[in-house]
Amino acid sequence: MNVVELKNVTKRFDQFIAVKDLSLEVRQGSIFGLLGPNGAGKTTSIRMIVNIFAPDDGDVLVMGKQVSPELQPMVGYLPEERGLYKKMKIADQLVFFANLKGVDSGDASRRVDDWLERLELSDWKNKKPTDLSKGMQQKVQFIGSIIHNPEVMILDEPFSGLDPVSVDLLKSVILDLKNQGKTIIFSTHQMEQVEQMCDDICLINHGRQVLSGGLREVKRRYGKNTVILDYEGTDAFLAFDLIKQHKRFANYSEILLNEGADAQEVLKRALESGARVNRFELVEPSLNEIFIETVTGSKNKAQVAEAIR
């Protein structure tokens, strides 16, 4: 079942089209990565799912129904721009957020206690946000967005500003929620995290979908077109027509091949040039590569489209 579904959704602000004819489906129990460069329309799309904006065209469905205030308790939202009331105790704020989603106060304070303990914040229960570090505030905000036990959780850059220990803790919580059958929509620029956690992804640019599908499938679609080469010698041999892009790192090079190019040709040229090859590996491109290529590619396409018009 699709927990969240967008059908040909368009959203305009004056002349500016923030989201154009966007369709996507989020399966129940999956972690869905909503990706895209800054200003691509991610936040606008999310705001339509949480019923902050209404679409100008198309349908936004949550749990199979048109999104409405009644469905808001089913959704939890951690925006990228988030904050806490400065002059309110942590526990009081969290109870307030739960109340807003229709959880009554007694039930809410029990849940607050549980969650504070789970995220190692029990000692801060009666403190105000000004007494907390930024990372602790982040964790409190995370609790605030899921305290009402929603079916769908939308997390926009949930790990920003967190130390590695807290990131691990939060990841395990998110995976736990997934195992309970909850659905998570995850928006971030950290592609490694997407590769680690997401089942499906949707990449949007200029308000349009440019890439979507299961993470494995998307990567397979690009094929093994990347060569990892660890060599000693000059890189002069790499300047030839089969290579689209070449990134030199401290200990190795990442080489993106042109379509239809044979990886063996790279090895041959390297050996011919007299370089010593320590490692030669043919791999799938990283999501980071796919992201950059798709976005810059679609930008060019958009420019072309603009020029034709």
Next chain:
Amino acid sequence: MKKVWVIIKREYLVRVRTRAFAIGTIISPLLLLGLVVLPGFLAERGGGGEKNITVLDQSGDPKLFEGIKSRLESTGSRSGEDPGEGFGGSTRFNLSQQVLTPEQNPQDLIKNQSGSAGKNDPDRSFLVLGPSVLDNSPPEYHAKNLSDFSIRTLGGAVSAAISERKLMRAGFDASKISQYMKPVSLKSFKIGAGGESTEGGMRQDFMIAFALLLFLYMSVLFYGIFVMRGVIEEKQSRIVEVVISSVRPTQMMLGKVIGIGLVGLTQIGIWALSAGLLSMFGAKMVMAQGGRMPSIPVNLLIYFVLFFVLGFFLYATLYAMVGSTVSSEEDAQQAQMPVTLLLVVPMMIFGLVMSNPSSNASIVLSMVPFFAPTLMMLRIAVINPPAWQVILSMLIMLVTILGFVWLSAKIYRVGILMYGKRPNLAELGRWLRYN
């Protein structure tokens, strides 16, 4: 609506629990009371309390000086009798006489004594009673400070003493003169709604009306700004987006306005209750000691609460709208000006309405929804305007409030998610059309 209630509860509790609320509730009536009472009080007690006057007497009538002296020395006890006249009543006068021949020039003496020679008593002032002071040439007062309320007392005493001496000279019986010269005071009665007259003073009416006006203005302004700052705080702390993923922006705005309005009502309720208790018990106590204290009629307090609610709602929605369009307190300072101005205008023209509360201009002004809370309240305190006027002004306000709630809600829901540059009017107009 349950969600609005959750917002109201938070807004209310967060504010009522603060120390600032407790202090404000206690301090501001004292402050305002001071604002109304203090200038008069200071003028009465002030001026150093003691005044040294040299009387340069050329009148040739020794009884005249004595008459002035005895009158001035008894004014201290007289002031309690009539607070309306009592400015300067408690200054202590020290009079010393210096008899001059008609040929001497009093100017020379004044120059000598107040120049370098008068250093040990620089504030000494002079009363010149010229040779023909009993024949229509006026007495003169020379002093460094002429903006002193005690001069009125001095003038009254001199005038009375001169009149007495004149009557004496004309052959009137000394015992009858003081009886005839007793000042007559006007007793004033206020005609109430039912046509009945009750004793009251102009000064008392004025004080009550002015105090109510000031309280209303301050409360609406204060709590209106409170709403604006609340909105800005939620914007700045980026908490809005979390909240409006749970409630509609309009509900959030209404919850905030109602919650803060209830804080205001709580405060005003405490004030009204203590004012009522003070009128009932305090006034009796003050009266028992010979003093006078204005008591505020209960119906005025009820009107006060009504006009506060209406005025607050009108201005709070406007302030909420302003708050939603700005990103910082600095921007807010500018953006709120038009709204605050609407509130200040009646404070600048209230004199017009107070002195002529039944004129057409006053009636029209008190119907303008932005002015009605203050000016209609003022008219009610001063006269009893026809009921239809009061009801009409309230209805006009209600309709205006509904209009502005609609408008503010439209601006608010867009504004709270916008950061950066302050929108201009054209942009605001476009916001109204967003889905």
